Amino acid sequence: MRLRTHAFVALTSATVLALTGCSSSTGASTAAPVTNQAPAATGGAPSSTPTSDPGDGGCPAPAATLEKLMKLDAGFRIDKSSIKCSQGWAVAGIIAADKAQQGDGQFLFKFSDSTETWTSRGEGSSFDCATYDIPKSTGFCS
Known part of the structure; x- marks a missing residue:
């Protein structure tokens, strides 16, 4: 129940920010990639899940890999139809348990070529390219 409340708050916050024209991104304000951010629904540190085919x-x-990280x-x-992947970065939306909890937030993931794993990097209704060191060419950030 507590996790559902956290997810509801996170999704509601993302919706409010999107409607007011503000962007929401979690992570450091520097250009360094964020490695200690996890989705609010987890309440913990990010984890990595190996994938068999990089x-x-x-x-x-x-x-299935992204859903385990979430x-x-x-x-x-996870809203499978919302998954977008480019240049080692992926975004995915979720489908809430109840329509009243549904928001527009997305989860951000980064793939490591060296370990061949995906890592959860953050969540929000939009992402700043510089904050996460995401190439603009992915189309996932502004």
Whole structure:
């Protein structure tokens, strides 16, 4: 129940920020990549999940792998149709357990070529390229 409350608060906050035209990104304000951020629904540190086929920078990102990293509460699931992957970065939305909890937030993931694993990097309704060191060419940031 506590995790659902956290997920609801995170998704509601993301929706409010999106409607006011503000961006929400979690992470440091420097250009260094954020490695200690996890989705609010987890309440813990990020984790990595190995993938058997790194493909093109880990793309396509396997939905099951990303969903394990998100560690969502019962009833919440990854929106498989929302997964986008480019240059070792991926974003995915979630489907809330209840429509009243649904927001526009996305989760951000980074693929490591050296370890062939995906890592959860943050969440928000938008991401700043410099904050996460994401190439603008991915289309996932501004």
